[in-house]
Amino acid sequence: MLSKRIIPCLDVKNKKVTKGVKFQNNVELGDPVEMAVAYSDGGCDELVFYDITASAERRPIDIEMVQEVAKVVHIPFAVGGGIETLEDMYRVLLAGAEKVSVNSLAVKNPEIIAEGAKVFGSQCIVLGMDPVRTDDPRFPSGYEITIRGFRERTGIDALEWAKRAEDLGVGEIVVNSVDADGTRDGFELDLTSMISTSVHIPVVASGGAGTPQHLVDVFSAGQADAAIIASMIHTGEYTIKQIKDELVQAGVAIRKKW
Secondary structure: OOOEEEEEEEEEEOOEEEEEEOOEEEEEEEOHHHHHHHHHHOOOOOEEEEEOOOOOOOOOOOHHHHHHHHHHOOOOEEEEOOOOOHHHHHHHHHOOOOEEEEOHHHHHOOHHHHHHHHHHOHHHEEEEEEEEEOOOOOOOOOEEEEEOOOOEEEEEEHHHHHHHHHHHOOOEEEEEOOOOOOOOOOOOHHHHHHHHOOOOOOEEEEOOOOOHHHHHHHHHOOOOOEEEEOHHHHOOOOOHHHHHHHHHHOOOOEOOOO
16 A cells, blocks of 8 residues: 655745635745745655745746755655746756646646656646536536636636546646635545546645544545645644654554654
């Protein structure tokens, strides 16, 4: 059995980590490099950084931040936001990231997935998707893909997009539920399971983590390969060690670092 991964997410705006609920009412939490070190030392398996306003503001990602993180942490990390071209991907990877995450760009230009996978390898290319629940019969999965921080609906079915991205060569899919984001009420298990069982690449659950039991649920019922956490550790309510200890007690295979 492959070990499940715990991945803290650091949403970055104006060089500060920020967190909101459903992409709104964000508050500043701290320095991304300092928080990255704390979580890495605390036992997380990977990290992910999203420059949450880069795409909306049509600007490049903060490469200096990526370089600073690479100097002080020794675990894999992914970076997303503001990545528009292969050159952008190259700059992020050269700065020290192991993976690049594309979201809005991939919807606008799906071939960037195939191009990135060909040049850098599928393992470097992550698809971030922000599905929102809908009753519209045009979307068989019950979820529509949104982009630009939930600012724009796309008319694309979430499950169809996941399958197409896999065919294009993406190495991993992060399923971030817009409806659950920041609520701490638990992951959307049906959504996660639907995509996990329909593709043959790792699926990372995102949006809604509030307790260790939520992670147990998404690894079992949701069949996720990894889970992104944010608010539950940003607030200090839980440590990564506490979370992993409870996962071990629940019989979840994890990577221990203590």
